Amino acid sequence: MVTPDLSVSLGGLRVKNPVLSASGTFGYGIEFAPFYDISRLGAVVMKGLSLAPTPGNPPGRIVETAAGMLNAIGLQNIGVERFIGDVVPRLEDAGATFVANIYGKTVEEYEAVARRLSEVPSLGAIEVNASCPNVREGGMAFGATPEGIARLTGRVRLCTAKPLWVKLSPNVTDIAGIAKAAEGSGADAVSLINTIVGMAVDHRTRRPELSNVTGGLSGPAIKPVALRMVWEAAKAVRIPVIGIGGIQSGADALEFFLVGASAVQVGTANFRNPRACIDILEGIETFFREERIACLEEYRGGLKEEKTP
Amino acid sequence: MPFDRPRFLRGRILRNEGRGEIFYRIEAAIPEPVRFVPGQFAMVSGWPGNDPLLPRPLALFRAGGTRGKGKIEFVYKVVGRGTALLSGLHPGDPLSFTLPLGRGFDLGQEGRTYWLVGGGVGFSSVFPAAAVLGRRRAGFEMFLGARTRDHLPPKQWTPGGKEPGRIHLCTEDGTAGFRGRVTEAVLERLRGLSPESVSRISILACGPREMLQEIAAAAGERGVPAQVALENHMACGFGVCWGCVVAVREGEGTAYRRVCREGPVFDAREVVW
Numbered sequence: 373m374v375t376p377d378l379s380v381s382l383g384g385l386r387v388k389n390p391v392l393s394a395s396g397t398f399g400y401g402i403e404f405a406p407f408y409d410i411s412r413l414g415a416v417v418m419k420g421l422s423l424a425p426t427p428g429n430p431p432g433r434i435v436e437t438a439a440g441m442l443n444a445i446g447l448q449n450i451g452v453e454r455f456i457g458d459v460v461p462r463l464e465d466a467g468a469t470f471v472a473n474i475y476g477k478t479v480e481e482y483e484a485v486a487r488r489l490s491e492v493p494s495l496g497a498i499e500v501n502a503s504c505p506n507v508r509e510g511g512m513a514f515g516a517t518p519e520g521i522a523r524l525t526g527r528v529r530l531c532t533a534k535p536l537w538v539k540l541s542p543n544v545t546d547i548a549g550i551a552k553a554a555e556g557s558g559a560d561a562v563s564l565i566n567t568i569v570g571m572a573v574d575h576r577t578r579r580p581e582l583s584n585v586t587g588g589l590s591g592p593a594i595k596p597v598a599l600r601m602v603w604e605a606a607k608a609v610r611i612p613v614i615g616i617g618g619i620q621s622g623a624d625a626l627e628f629f630l631v632g633a634s635a636v637q638v639g640t641a642n643f644r645n646p647r648a649c650i651d652i653l654e655g656i657e658t659f660f661r662e663e664r665i666a667c668l669e670e671y672r673g674g675l676k677e678e679k680t681p
Numbered sequence: 682m683p684f685d686r687p688r689f690l691r692g693r694i695l696r697n698e699g700r701g702e703i704f705y706r707i708e709a710a711i712p713e714p715v716r717f718v719p720g721q722f723a724m725v726s727g728w729p730g731n732d733p734l735l736p737r738p739l740a741l742f743r744a745g746g747t748r749g750k751g752k753i754e755f756v757y758k759v760v761g762r763g764t765a766l767l768s769g770l771h772p773g774d775p776l777s778f779t780l781p782l783g784r785g786f787d788l789g790q791e792g793r794t795y796w797l798v799g800g801g802v803g804f805s806s807v808f809p810a811a812a813v814l815g816r817r818r819a820g821f822e823m824f825l826g827a828r829t830r831d832h833l834p835p836k837q838w839t840p841g842g843k844e845p846g847r848i849h850l851c852t853e854d855g856t857a858g859f860r861g862r863v864t865e866a867v868l869e870r871l872r873g874l875s876p877e878s879v880s881r882i883s884i885l886a887c888g889p890r891e892m893l894q895e896i897a898a899a900a901g902e903r904g905v906p907a908q909v910a911l912e913n914h915m916a917c918g919f920g921v922c923w924g925c926v927v928a929v930r931e932g933e934g935t936a937y938r939r940v941c942r943e944g945p946v947f948d949a950r951e952v953v954w
Contacts, residue, residue, distance in 0.1 A: 436734060643921075643922055
């Protein structure tokens with residue numbers, strides 16, 4: 373039987389398959405080396421990197437919710453220099469295609485991180501985090517309006533020749549307009565959705581469960597919202613859309629392809645099953661084989677929207 | 682001490698029994714044997730459905746088996762939705778395990794008498810250490826604390842139980858052993874010893890946070906080294922979600938360290954209580 377061609381181009385980065393890890397759920401990739409060969413993934417997307425190491429939020433960072441979880445980690449990370457010095461060589465040794473997710477408190481900080489990372493030849497792409505809900509400055513503050521996204525994307529665009537992805541927040545009114553703004557300012561791809569802002573409280577202690585009070589909701593609970601937003605964004609732009617949100621199985625990933633995603637990122641599922649990305653990849657391959665689908669492009673965007681009589 | 686790289690294994694429940702409605706002991710078959718250091722843990726999941734979503738961290742209680750056939754055991758108490766669900770599972774039901782995880786107890790300190798302190802279900806981390814020390818014929822004493830006699834671990838679960846005198850039982854209501862909290866028993870025993878004897882003691886403790894904090898304070902005052910096994914809510918258990926951090930002293934300030942990776946066992950002096 374013919375092996376289906378799952379390769380896809382994501383805004384200038386050609387990946388061997390459309391299964392990627394989602395930033396913030398995969399550490400720096402090398403943590404998964406005991407579980408499988410991470411070079412099997414289309415790409416691994418790094419935990420959000422800032423210019424300097426960031427301590428993150430105080431404990432009380434996660435809480436489980438119905439079919440999901442809230443997190444308010446606050447982007448704890450080792451900073452771009454330690455990433456380049458310590459992590460990049462290990463990712464290169466592992467043969468992984470890797471993408472850096474970047475974050476700054478100011479546009480200038482985003483620019484500085486992008487510039488520094490552009491000096492890493494093996495880096496596959498830069499994903500701009502314009503959507504973290506758990507930090508007071510930066511993150512979602514830039515991503516909430518088309519003007520904010522356009523300004524941030526345009527400025528980072530001038531700092532790097534790497535493929536530039538912009539990760540979008542679902543906490544907006546018009547995702548299509550936001551996606552278009554990113555495209556119009558030089559993004560090579562958009563990835564969505566980041567987490568949905570939520571909250572959990574304890575009725576006995578009368579306190580919020582998270583030290584940050586609010587956090588980002590992820591997991592299967594958000595999949596319908598993610599699917600709808602990817603569908604809207606994919607109709608609005610010509611650049612590739614990378615679907616994220618509650619993907620746990622090959623079938624979940626296929627649904628995102630149907631509504632127009634060129635690839636998917638797998639997040640919270642990695643927590644429950646460290647091999648989730650591989651299980652999802654194999655699920656997609658099996659389905660394509662069974663349905664005799666030769667390549668991803670043949671299936672992508674094939675949602676039948678007309679009503680059946 | 683040897684331990685294995687973490688693995689993700691699918692298994693099946695062999696036994697899942699409650700004892701006195703308080704502790705459950707679950708045994709599962711896995712495709713290969715694992716070795717672990719006492720204090721290490723596993724993330725347990727694999728029940729059907731998405732709710733509860735996240736795996737649950739459980740201390741590794743026993744592991745064994747031969748090539749191609751492994752067995753693991755855990756002890757747990759029903760504290761929330763995850764453990765309640767776990768307690769309703771039957772022999773034959775599937776479960777998944779990511780294991781062994783975290784940094785366990787350092788049992789390699791030469792010439793030390795170990796004091797193993799377990800509060801509540803904390804004995805589940807302490808018993809494996811006792812088993813290792815017993816096999817090695819190293820000196821140790823065990824302090825087990827609980828609310829009542831019924832909340833103490835069943836006698837037959839106790840490793841090295843044939844040698845009385847080594848185990849100090851404590852109950853808050855006085856229904857068994859020393860009446861009072863386990864930390865008080867530890868303090869009283871410390872007071873009765875010469876400075877020279879005290880200087881040979883090394884404490885390993887697992888239990889409620891308040892208990893560990895008191896042990897840390899008592900040990901710190903007398904210059905006794907203490908290792909404490911902490912607990913926290915975890916999403917992944919292997920260092921990628923950064924959800925389970927605790928504050929530890931680092932240089933002049935503090936830093937957040939992962940209970941699942943840099944812990945669960947920490948030097949009691951490091952922890953910012």
